[in-house]
Amino acid sequence: MTPNGWLQIALFFVLIIACAKPLGKFIAEVMEGRRTFLTGLLGPVERLVYRLCGVTLDPEGKPEEQHWTRYAGALLAFSAFSALLLYAFQRLQGWLPFNPQGLNQNNVSPDLAFNTSVSFTTNTNWQSYVPETTLSYFVQMAGMTVHNFLSAAAGLGIAMALVRGFARQSVQTIGNFWADLTRATLYILLPISVVAALFFCSQGVIQNLNGYETATTLEGPRQTIAQGPVASQEAIKMLGTNGGGFFNANSAHPYENPTPLSNLAQMFLIFLIPGALTYTFGIMVRDTKQGWALFGAMSVLWFAGVLTAYNFEQAGTPVLSKAGVELSPTGEQSGGNMEGKETRFGIANTALFATVTTDASCGAVNGMHDSFTPLGGLVPLFNIQLGEVVFGGVGAGLYGMLMFAILAVFIAGLMVGRTPEYLGKKIEKKEVKMAMIAMLVLAAAILFFTAAGSVAEFAKNGYWNPQGPATANLNNPGAHGFAEILYAYTSGTGNNGSAFAGISANTPWYNLTIGLAMLIGRFLMVLPLLAIASSLAAKRQVPASAGTFPTHGPLFVGLLVGVVVIVGALTYFPALSLGPLVEHLML
């Protein structure tokens, strides 16, 4: 580890802190429907969308407030239809425009189209295909890019609904889904994406509709170079914590992430909204200290991850040193484990990127996690298993962390024998039950599917997978192979989308099971949380008393971090010890 590496990591974090307050305030204003500096320009568009889409307005002309069941119904109806449309786009791409490579339905099998369409609808962006040889520019733009916006906007809406539950009292409603979706997209995601996309272009990210370029290389052989409208998708891919690459190598591809500056911008965009949302939360519950407490807890967990990943990636492995590789950094080379890493990013930026992308539910990668050292690779895996609450996905991080906050005050309440309260709301049977359902469903999905993937066997000439065990789809033997399966279902359920990418997941078996894991991970988490939101909104605020456990100080931050880590460790330790932990001992 070098001072320069730490300086880069520190600079990244300072940028996130600096933007939390101004952007957080802006998001609060937008999502509460107040006037901002963009209203003059975008207000007419917002109203036009409401009119065209038949959104019910109240007498004041604002979108009508919804009970949680209607909010959830709208979310489900929207997710179902938009997933269906994406499926259709993929299968019909041969007849659609912007397709210079002539890709068609033969490039996208039905099971792959199902997996991909679920993947982008749930903000996962798991990709079991090689985009540059699979999808036309039309599908990338009108399919993938659209979902990158809308799945993030939906996540933001859900988080706001939960926060409104804490902020309101004695009401039955938690906001309007259509308004949340529209406002988040128009005022927050779109303007920042426009700026980011043009910045990326300036750095060398491509943005064209040309066919693939053919070059005659300096040594003679021909080289085909994939093209496409990348920058516009790249911006929202990072900002919306989506992470689905335009190319197979994702943000390691020089056309997606060409310079150290574009790399910093990409990591910054991942944490930008999730960091700011803690401040938004503080404003909405009228106590910004509560928001900073969450920010603090997230920062502790983020730092622990970076420290671990950076340390082990820089240390390298015995295999490397046996081959004669320099493992210490010198002024002219980075040292460490450079397998699966790019020269321009080196060790520090790749370790930081891997931590950030899995703290959040982004899943973009600028290095190949599969080739990380065992404990370096444990960091992204464990980050996802913690529920991606370390800043987390757009909206998803905040609602996930609030779920843990509910558990934390519940545990604190048990210890002192008082009914727990959080932000003046009594946390009772219903809230704790719902939070537990959300948590258990995720753990069950990850562990059940991993177990099934480890033992499943397939018959000859079957539909689901080539003959033999499902583990034959792995690229690596032994403990690392098991880690590939565990990572796949963890990433799917956690709606992350990064991978130990050696696994050949493009078979009906993996496409279906990972698809189901993504659906479970998104919706069986969100529905209980919306129920909590509604139950909280109906409650009266209890004024704080001498017996109230303060939830804005270091004690609460410590407790919250403890709960997140202990729940994660207890749930996943057995599985992790069969994978990365035993692999580390085998080095």
Add this chain to the structure above:
Amino acid sequence: MYKELKSAVLITICFTVITGILYPLAITGVAQLIFPRQANGSILRRNGKVVGSELIGQNFARPEYFHPRPSAAGSGYDGAASSGSNLGPTNPALADRLSKGGAQFRSENPTYTGAIPADAITASASGLDPEISPANARVQTLRVASARKMNPDTLQAIVDAMAEGRTLGLLGEPRVNVVKLNMKLDELVPFQR
């Protein structure tokens, strides 16, 4: 519920137009106008013919050229099939490839006896990494200079001039773009094929 369903259909279509058609096409238009070189792939041309992209690595095996990192993209530097090796740290296939790569690096640069720069025999994440570390380039300078029959110090000066430091002295890692460097060498010191 029917009403929500109708809104779901309409809003999906509405935003498909705004964020899926208007937004990317607008960005394409503006980018083509203000960053035409970058937006079209930073393509390198020689005598009007496309020889590659400065951002996309390509294979170099001849001693007269600086060699890039090992690539797992297709059969090596396939610009339409980016990929890392995805070999795990305990995979025997990785150990095997590294030891072979190390031996090859040594045989190509026989005068060098120090430790191998970390990027030299490890496969990059994209398989298209156009760059190598300055340390890696320094090792190869002697070989390239003797193959091109030129003074190693002159060559090292060219390499140093083309090397890129950390952005703003802080970000990323120092590096040398192999494609641009080799193209420059062909221009300055052509060799007989």
